[in-house]
Amino acid sequence: MTRYLVYQGSSEVPRWSEAFPDLEVLAPHSVLDIANAGDVAWVVVEQGDWIGLCTRLAQKGVLVAVLSFNPASNEAYKAFTTGARGYIHALSTPDILRQVDVVVRNRGIWLWPELMDSLVGGVFKALGGPQSVQPDVLAGLTERERDVALAVAEGRSNKVVARDLGITERTVKAHLGAVFRKLGVKDRMQLILRLSRDR
Secondary structure (H helix, E strand, O other): OOEEEEOOOOOOOHHHHHHOOOOEEEOHHHHHHHOOOOOEEEEEOOOOOHHHHHHHHHHOOOEEEEEEOOOOHHHHHHHHHOOOOEEEEOOOOHHHHHHHHHHHHOOOOEOOHHHHHHHHHHHHHHOOHHHHOOHHHHOOOOHHHHHHHHHHHOOOOHHHHHHHHOOOHHHHHHHHHHHHHHHOOOOHHHHHHHHHHOO
């Protein structure tokens, strides 16, 4: 398995080489000839046909992760429709880049966190939103845990929940951990499914 960075920019971002010292930097026209199934191609969103490039790489069995300097939901959608397995901010820390790499190499999907929040909120709304939650589902939670659970289910980030409830992000994380434990769920998507299951 080889990692390629598909990038035409004039200056490489140091954190990329810090995350992956063995990273080979290639121009878009070169990677299609060199990359093989099972290799990982980190494609930087630039002018040109990056969507077509990602599509052709994915069709070859190359595992694609997309790096964007200006991440946006519509761009993420385009990336995933090409067969990409990850979408991330190009200036993410080396630790985050390595986490994404592990997920992509194991054929998982890495969603940009803000996109996941938006997705969770949209699914929860489609399932009926707060009005569809049965009181007994939340019965074992404290009032503050219920507030946090419903705010997160509506697609708000920890930072926004903290601001809206007048508490710290650390406290939001603590309440969310308690909610997950009490409801027997592992993440936000499981939370909304649990909240909506008994309607």
